[in-house]
Amino acid sequence: MQLIRVLIVDDHALFAEALSARLGREPDLVVLPVAADVRRALALTATERPQVIVLDLTLGPENGLDVLDRVREHHPDVRVVVLTAMSDVDAIVQAIRRGAVGWLSKTESADLVAQVIRGAARRGGWIPPEVLGDVLRRLAGDDPEPNGGAQLLADLTPREREVLQCMVDGLNRAEIADRLGLSANTVRTHTQNLLAKLDMHSALEAITLAMRAGMRPGRRD
Template sequence: MDSMLVLLVDDHPVFAEALATRLAAEPDIEVLPVVSDSAGALAAIAREQPDVVLLDLVLGEDSGLTVLERIRARYPAIKVVMVTAVEDPDQTVAAVRGGAAAWLPKSVGAEELVRVLRGVVRGEAWMPPRLLALVLDRLTRPPDFDRDPLAVLTDREREVLRCMVDGLSRAEIAAKLYVSTNTARTHTQNILTKLHCHSVLEAVSLARRHGMR
């Protein structure tokens, strides 16, 4: 593999310098001087044209996501890897939508980080497995889900959900709606799937937040 040029953007100098030293030990990685803010990052990128930018999510008062957006708009060929102490699926989704090639926790081991860097240069993507399911869940939601998640339900499913909000058991729901318990169970599972919920309690909480009483 040809040598890759890497820029670290992080406002924690001890972490950043230690990481830069470790990466520089790899024969195929050349590390640029560390920068700590968005202005320095954009200036260094314009000057050096790195292959990969390792970008912190929080840069003082700046957001790494804003820097990501600017990098991808001006230099679409540059790969951006978010390296952060934050584990937030919504922020991860924003980074993925913004064009980040990978999302890495700062606790990641050096060998794995190097493997991910080599992978993104080849066009691969990566995120922690524990975040993957949550991120995919958010990416596959309907466009208006956050505004009105209950809109995806049929009238019958709304009736079942309203019974759940009222605290009725599955047998009580079946009796009230004149359906079998198997049908009530099927409606319940469909509701959980459509609302991206993992339990009845979570679905009830979501319904209450969106006005169902």
């Protein structure tokens, strides 16, 4: 079993302690001491080396986006999942632009939080399905040089492009395997390869780049 080191950054002590205790019961999650402010979060990230940070964007008078900026600058391999009471698309888009790979409402179950943490550690991402389309459209319109994305896609093999198109179509790994007649392990390998070629850290980033380059969702079997 691969253990995942998780750092919770939240200034609501009761909520953070309850989440820490709940996630600590998961056999594959190692929950580190809770950080209640930006300074403590950055210090623990440097010393405890979490793989995933679960971050609230409201930290008293401080802004959780500062954690995102600093983590992306100094610890680019650390994955950040936002867990917050905020729910507007503008906030989600801003967080993703600054390096978040997932977004969850504090009303979601701890089971889903654990699932998203595992996905983030495996280079995946999560956006609530009900806002995913709006978020992707906003992100796809952000690129001032759309041809740059097309050039990157040109480096992919035909099979990798097929897998990426399936991702844009909203298919999960098992559904991609079924559509293309591949094993789930082969799909995972193609996904890892295309992410590396595109210099992307998550499926969400790769989908955004693909849409900027002109790929659009098609059929979903």
